[in-house]
Amino acid sequence: MSNNQKPIINHPLSVIDGRRIKIKQAFSWVLNYYNPHKKIPEIIPRVLDSTCSEMIIWNNKDLDMFEVTTNDINPEIKADYNYCCSELHNYIEPESFDVIMYDPPYVDLKNRKDSEKYERVFNYKLMKNIKQLQKLTEDSALCFYKLLKKGGIIIAKITDFHYNTILRGSHDYVNWFSKYFYLFDKVVYRFYKSIPNLNFYNKRAAITHSYFMIFNKR
Numbered sequence: 001m002s003n004n005q006k007p008i009i010n011h012p013l014s015v016i017d018g019r020r021i022k023i024k025q026a027f028s029w030v031l032n033y034y035n036p037h038k039k040i041p042e043i044i045p046r047v048l049d050s051t052c053s054e055m056i057i058w059n060n061k062d063l064d065m066f067e068v069t070t071n072d073i074n075p076e077i078k079a080d081y082n083y084c085c086s087e088l089h090n091y092i093e094p095e096s097f098d099v100i101m102y103d104p105p106y107v108d109l110k111n112r113k114d115s116e117k118y119e120r121v122f123n124y125k126l127m128k129n130i131k132q133l134q135k136l137t138e139d140s141a142l143c144f145y146k147l148l149k150k151g152g153i154i155i156a157k158i159t160d161f162h163y164n165t166i167l168r169g170s171h172d173y174v175n176w177f178s179k180y181f182y183l184f185d186k187v188v189y190r191f192y193k194s195i196p197n198l199n200f201y202n203k204r205a206a207i208t209h210s211y212f213m214i215f216n217k218r
């Protein structure tokens, strides 16, 4: 492969290699691969990014191929809406979307050492503890259920983390969404570098991956 040739993601795979593939490209692959209308190219799928921040995960080409509505609770983010993602059904018509992206806030871990930039972009001081994250996700599940069309999906980008000696993350989201959604598929994005402020790996494996979790409506 020459240097200016972009690496591509070949199917089938369940792990995407972060040394070769940027996370934007991985998300783009997931979005296009699980797009409920991919066999009908004339349909422009409607996507809600419910926690969009500065949309660093988005590839520009997908913004032309999908009709994207954005939301972030942070009023400093320029989005179509600045509401709590669990309340969007009060402002948007039911069954409006084919895909909802949920990249939930990180919990405020006491010994995080992120740069100010990430603190601002990810706004994680907002989420004080796991209970609050659970409530937000359970309430959002009902809201997303209402906003998704039949056959619509959630793509949740989840990173596990250690909290009070317990590993939290992907399995919790399966439970928190379970009243309205079931887990259909899971793609691992492998970073290779550990994320120091999400896991304290004395006696533990260092977390070096995130998941794209695909949920279907029940």
Ligand SMILES: C[S@@+](CC[C@H](N)C(=O)[O-])C[C@H]1O[C@@H](n2cnc3c(N)ncnc32)[C@H](O)[C@@H]1O
Pocket: 050, 051, 052, 053, 054, 055, 056, 057, 058, 071, 072, 073, 074, 083, 084, 085, 086, 103, 104, 105, 106, 121, 122, 123, 126, 136
């Ligand atoms: C991990 S970041 C998302 C990053 C984003 N996917 C990107 O590509 O830049 C989580 C975002 O969720 C937002 N957020 C936190 N609580 C929220 C809520 N209740 N409703 C909507 N957005 C929320 C935060 O402001 C933050 O911007």
